Amino acid sequence: MTDFRRIAIVGLGLIGGSIGLAVREHLPGVATRGYDSDPAVRRRAAERGLADEICDTAQAAVADADLVILCVPVGAMGAAARAIAPAIEPGAVVSDVGSSKQAIGSALAEALPGRTVIPAHPVAGTEHSGPDAGFATLFHQRWCIVTPPTGADPAKVAELVRFWEALGATVDTMDAEHHDRVLAVTSHIPHLIAYTIVGTASDLEEVTRGEVIKYSAGGFRDFTRIAASDPTMWRDVFLHNRDAVLEVLDRFLTDFALMREAVRAGDGETLFELFTRTRDIRRSIIELGQDVAQPDFGREDHG
């Protein structure tokens, strides 16, 4: 399934922890070492067995690894790479899991000159974070996008692709710029919108916070899930994918202004036309196995 024998995971939150658990489940015989800069996270990671060995330094974790995966916030990638640079094996592949690939690609290339850097991004997660959040099946039926830099060794890229496939993911490769634009649409803007509307709802004077919470089943509660995601991770995503985020954000604002005008003018046709065609996308997402078909996400809260 994989030629990698020793995998180092730097950062043991939701994604790093899930990688460790997934390797144990899907790639028995492959050794894992983990490190996190937070001692409390390291202790909890050891208790949960997120890696075979939890090390006290990043250098110790990566020392003889043939695959190093950085699972830290986007803004911490450069520093994490610099810290391990002297300890990495010459032939090792260095990869990551971050959500903005151009910035990470540059940061890793700068911190690790001459090394094999192949960024990647598993499009998977939940709103939970930290060492208790990970689980072995997080990457099942999810896509993982690999963004090989120009001139990357095809054999090493293929090796990284096989690794993610072994964890249950389907892998696509694309250039980092296109990745950043795609993810701005499918992930970054949805998060920024959700965070913002949850903030707006909290701050209204005419409607109390208690009312917002009580009547959230009308639709609002869905947005609060995304808006409960890790703040550091998401701050860094927006700081490091600015151009693509602003581009998609402005398209959304243009469309939203049209809908605002339709509401103001009582233009039912424009509203109806949009509300009708958005149904198809949901259907396609379900057909492609990217969401569950049950109503209301199959939430079982109607006890």
Place this chain on the structure above:
Amino acid sequence: MTDFRRIAIVGLGLIGGSIGLAVREHLPGVATRGYDSDPAVRRRAAERGLADEICDTAQAAVADADLVILCVPVGAMGAAARAIAPAIEPGAVVSDVGSSKQAIGSALAEALPGRTVIPAHPVAGTEHSGPDAGFATLFHQRWCIVTPPTGADPAKVAELVRFWEALGATVDTMDAEHHDRVLAVTSHIPHLIAYTIVGTASDLEEVTRGEVIKYSAGGFRDFTRIAASDPTMWRDVFLHNRDAVLEVLDRFLTDFALMREAVRAGDGETLFELFTRTRDIRRSIIELGQDVAQPDFGREDHG
């Protein structure tokens, strides 16, 4: 549990059908008659047993009912009320389930002079619609908001409250204007945002529809659920709750402009501050039983 003996349900979609099934489950002995303007819906309603008797006219359905519940789109309420006006028993309570209470209150009062009109709104639903979508437990642990008009008979209001409690809901009463403002925040604006961003994502040139669908697990897929809701129902909501929707919409746009500027300026502090405080609302919603605690809504799609 209730003094109502014969309940007429006009409109047999998600909500009307769920009321019929919930009455059968929670109020055995209470007779239900149902009507829908679409013959195909009436046939399906009869097959599923959404009411004890499915009538071919709305007049027949309401003829000797002591509670009539209109479950049609907001824009169709007035016409539905006018159609049944001559057939309603003098002592009957006429209610509804619509999501914009000021417009409905006026329409029903105008169509049914001298009758007992007590509008209500169960804050419950899924993205599915039609006669196959309803289920008996839809109202369990959900709020139902009753908006009695000035001068409403307190005994009749209490009777309607007990009815909704019997179906598993918790009932609040408030004035229609406040209801419309609360729902603009917790339901209407979230829907308008979701419809719009799904439309924006479909229309991009640089990112294909196929890519949007494939990588939707990054957050976007959540929005597609809400954007799959019934187009007619939602068009009517926006046409009939214009002022409150525009008010909340403009607050959201003001806040979103601040977030846009934070992204543009690389202002991580502003982003981090918002992303941190939005977590609390999610926690409160879960504590109040208005959403499930499991990550990712407990979606079981990690097979």
